[in-house]
Amino acid sequence: MMCFPDFPYPDDYPNYMHQSKLQEYIKTFTLKKNLLRYVQFETLVSSIKKCLSFLVTGQWEIVSEKDGKQESAIFDAVMICSRHHVYPNLPTDSFPGLDQFQGHYLHSRDYKGPGGFQGKRVLVIGLGNSGCDIAVELSRLAAQVYDLKGLGKQT
Incomplete structure (x- = not known):
């Protein structure tokens, strides 16, 4: 039930996977889909604001910081994952x-x-x-x- 629809678990994976197997699956999915290029690790999001044109575009301005450098970027969507299980x-x-x-x-x-x-x-x-x-x-x-x-x- 937890696999991606277009990327089923390998046949040799058990029904009840250890966390290490799930992590292996996610890493394999990320590599096969070439998704790492979209991920920024160890980056602080310091600001999220609606763009001035938000009512028309629905876009957001994000300011992030990494290694003491600030960067601003525009995104079509923002997902806040607040980790309620933490x-x-x-x-x-x-x-x-x-x-x-x-x-x-x-x-x-x-x-x-x-x-x-x-x-x-x-x-x-x-x-x-x-x-x-x-x-x-x-x-x-x-x-x-x-x-x-x-x-x-x-x-």
Whole structure:
């Protein structure tokens, strides 16, 4: 469901991809479509304003800064990606007794790898993309990985 319509995943990719596979797919797509020429890394956008002719053209003036140099450019569209997933939502008040829990809990944003989960029993709450990726990765070394309903070990 997450692939680009004109660029399907390779046949040898698994259904539940590790983040490294997804990153490999995006890099391959970017190279095949020659998109890197449109990307500016490590560039600060310092100003976004409607052009004086906005009502006619719909264009925007963007001022950016890189290496101490300012540059102005005109764009037909602006997309602001504010990364709402960057702020984790950990509703601890929804889990009565959590303050007495002897184990460790964390948000998927704080998960950096399977180290430290060897031989442990792990409960994954929320099986979106991140939850599934983490459950699959941990199933290889944790004693057991359960979903919220406790349906058993993830494979």
